[in-house]
Amino acid sequence: MGRIRITGGIPLDGEVRIQGSKNAALPIMAAALLNRGTTVLKGCPRIADVFRMEKILQGLGAKTCWQEDTLVICARELQSCAADKDLGEKMRSSIVLLGSLLGRWGEGVLPFPGGCVIGARPIDLHLDALRTLGAEFREEEGCLYARARELRGGEIIFPRSSVGATQNAVLGAVCARGTTVIRGCSREPEVSWLCRFLNQAGGQIRGIGTSCLEIRGVSGLCDTVFHVPADRIAAGTYVCASAITRGKGILLDPPVGEMRALLKAYEKIGGQYRYKSGKLFLCSQRASGSLGWLETGIYPGFPTDLQSIFLAVLTCARGESRIKENIFEDRFKAVPELQKMGARIALDGRVARIRGGSLRGALVSARELRGGAALVVAGLGAEGETCVENREFIERGYEDISRDLNALGARTQKD
Ligand code: UD1
Numbered sequence: 049m050g051r052i053r054i055t056g057g058i059p060l061d062g063e064v065r066i067q068g069s070k071n072a073a074l075p076i077m078a079a080a081l082l083n084r085g086t087t088v089l090k091g092c093p094r095i096a097d098v099f100r101m102e103k104i105l106q107g108l109g110a111k112t113c114w115q116e117d118t119l120v121i122c123a124r125e126l127q128s129c130a131a132d133k134d135l136g137e138k139m140r141s142s143i144v145l146l147g148s149l150l151g152r153w154g155e156g157v158l159p160f161p162g163g164c165v166i167g168a169r170p171i172d173l174h175l176d177a178l179r180t181l182g183a184e185f186r187e188e189e190g191c192l193y194a195r196a197r198e199l200r201g202g203e204i205i206f207p208r209s210s211v212g213a214t215q216n217a218v219l220g221a222v223c224a225r226g227t228t229v230i231r232g233c234s235r236e237p238e239v240s241w242l243c244r245f246l247n248q249a250g251g252q253i254r255g256i257g258t259s260c261l262e263i264r265g266v267s268g269l270c271d272t273v274f275h276v277p278a279d280r281i282a283a284g285t286y287v288c289a290s291a292i293t294r295g296k297g298i299l300l301d302p303p304v305g306e307m308r309a310l311l312k313a314y315e316k317i318g319g320q321y322r323y324k325s326g327k328l329f330l331c332s333q334r335a336s337g338s339l340g341w342l343e344t345g346i347y348p349g350f351p352t353d354l355q356s357i358f359l360a361v362l363t364c365a366r367g368e369s370r371i372k373e374n375i376f377e378d379r380f381k382a383v384p385e386l387q388k389m390g391a392r393i394a395l396d397g398r399v400a401r402i403r404g405g406s407l408r409g410a411l412v413s414a415r416e417l418r419g420g421a422a423l424v425v426a427g428l429g430a431e432g433e434t435c436v437e438n439r440e441f442i443e444r445g446y447e448d449i450s451r452d453l454n455a456l457g458a459r460t461q462k463d
Contacts, residue, residue, distance in 0.1 A: 050439040052450055054427030055459040056409055059295030060332075062457035066283045066302045067447045068093040068117070068276035071353075072241040074141050075215045076274065077101045079242060080121040081110065081148040082223055083249055083269035091276045092119040096444045100139050107132040123152075130157035133191070143171055144212055146194055147219025150183050155195045160187075173213035177204045181220045181228065201226030201265055209234045209346045214261075215242055222251045224265040233259045236347040237306045241277055248272050280306040282446060283328075284354045285421050287311070289453060291319050291335040292361045292429035297456050299328040309350040313342055313358060317365060338367030338404050344374050356382045356422035363391035364429045365404035372399045382419030385412040389430055406431065414438040417445045424449055428458055 068091040077098070080087035092098060094117060102112050102119065109127035113120050129149050136142040136159040149156025175185055180203070183196040201224050204217050214234040219242075221228035233239065235257060243256045249272040252264040283302035290297040291314060304311070304323050311321060319335035321328055339362060344352040352375035362369040363386055373379045380400055383393050389410045392403040409432030414420025420442040427434030436442075439462065442449055450460045 049437060051463055052424055052436045052439045052442070053461045053463065054409075054424060054434045054436070056407070056427055056430035056432060056434060057293075058428070058457065058459055059293045060290050060428070060457045061296045062455050063298035063300060064286060064452045064455040065300040066278040066286075069238065069241070069279040070095055070097055070445045071211075071238040071281070073098055073276045074101055075144045075219070075238065075242045076245045076276065077105065077119075077121065078144045078148045079219055079246060079249075079269075081105065081108070081123050081126070081145070081152050082219070083271065084124050085271045086120060086122045086124075087249070087271065088273040089119045089121070089276055090273065091117055093276070093279065094447050096440070097139055097141065100135050101142070104131050104135050104142060104145070107135070126152065129153040129155050131159065133159040141212065143174060144215050144219070146174060146192075147178060147216035150178060150194055150196050150199060150220055151223045154197065154199075155193075157194070158192045160190050160192055173206060173208065173210045174216045177206070177213055177217035177230070178220050180204045181217075181224055183220070199224035201228040201263070204228065204230045206230070206232030208232070211236045211238060214239050218242060218246070218253065218261065218263065221263040221265065222246050222253065223268060226265055228263045228265070230261045230263070231259065233261050234346065235259055237277070237280065237303070245272070245274050248274055278303045281351065281353045281418070283307060284310040284351070285357050285425065285446075285449075286452065286456060287314055287319070287330060288354070288357045288361050288425050289428055289456060289458070290330040290332045291317065292364055292425055293458075294333050294335060295457065296332065297330040299330070301326050302328045304328055309348060310354055310358070313339060313350060317361070335361075336364075336366050338362060338365040339369040341370050341372075343372035346375070352376055352379060353418050355379055356419045357425050359393070359400060359402060360386060360422040360426040360429070362402045362404060363393065363407060363426065367404055369402045369404070370399055371402065374398065381415045382422040385415075385419075385423055386426055388412055389426055389434065391426070408432055409434040411435045412437070414441040417441050421446065421449060424453070424460070428453070
């Protein structure tokens, strides 16, 4: 397992280009299976999760190649509808292949990480949506077997918002017979990007960006060249990095329109920014305030993926803040590690109470992707050297966090 060493206490001052979005790229890669031809994805992030998804597609028979940050996927001939077990188990988001496999083959097999699949595990919304379109499911030896004689349009009503389930419903509906109406959709930008991609490839989706999508089924998708959008979470991470060091920084081509909740919180703690000609200028010299209350929410609320990273910033603030995690109950995994660095955080269920102060460098361990990024950001704000173990978790979602932070003026090193 690799590590990242961070020398803390250096105010950032530099510029960095924002990588392509992980959460937009993965479902679009799955969608490429619906095109019996070639899909070209420009600006595709070169991250571990994308490489895993690429391997899964190859296992199904797709041909892929990279030209710098362009990923070419040719799904003309597929040989299998069963995703590789090891790879699928490692990546929870592989569930988004379900809609595409059903649309392309009328069947699909996906591995599942442990436990009973169809019972209490939260993929109920995915399965219910695809059942409405005519799919049937069974579970056997840790795998989910999906089948549909024919996918037919229908009315899907989501009782709760789910990004992945909305994406699966859209992927199932886009090549189904007839029209599908989906209500209660997630309005996360990554759903909109998937829909835009599908429309560019010949799909007929209306209502993009709203909670009601109307999809007229088409017989297949066509070849397309699509630009993967910039990653709002990576961009938000670097805003937090600037904030915790009370530095500056310029982000090139960040998706500011998708970052409003984060930028609002950044302003509240004293950060200032200006956006001009595709550049976000950050000025964090006064970003030392606390936040009375912050809670995560579905888009356009504060993203759960930035919760632990913003929490790290607040450990170095003046005063007390409270953060409530509303989306995933188990998203405070970085807290014990932050405490090793001297952070004063008390957890009470879904609420973290943070008393601002100072951090000191320590040996800490990443346990998941965003929590790992939070530790790196904490290291930037700490006194002395921090060493974050298990950087592989971070590499699932960041092309090279160390490279990017160094471009912003930090002193970090991988080993
Ligand atoms: C996606 C993102 C993830 C982000 C999350 C919330 C990708 C690859 N991942 O995850 O980074 O943190 O959105 O913005 O895009 N739920 C159910 N039943 C279901 C599905 C979900 O109860 O069938 C629950 C989940 O347990 C969770 C909530 O719904 O509490 C939201 O999950 P969801 O929006 O589905 O997140 P993902 O698509 O998994």
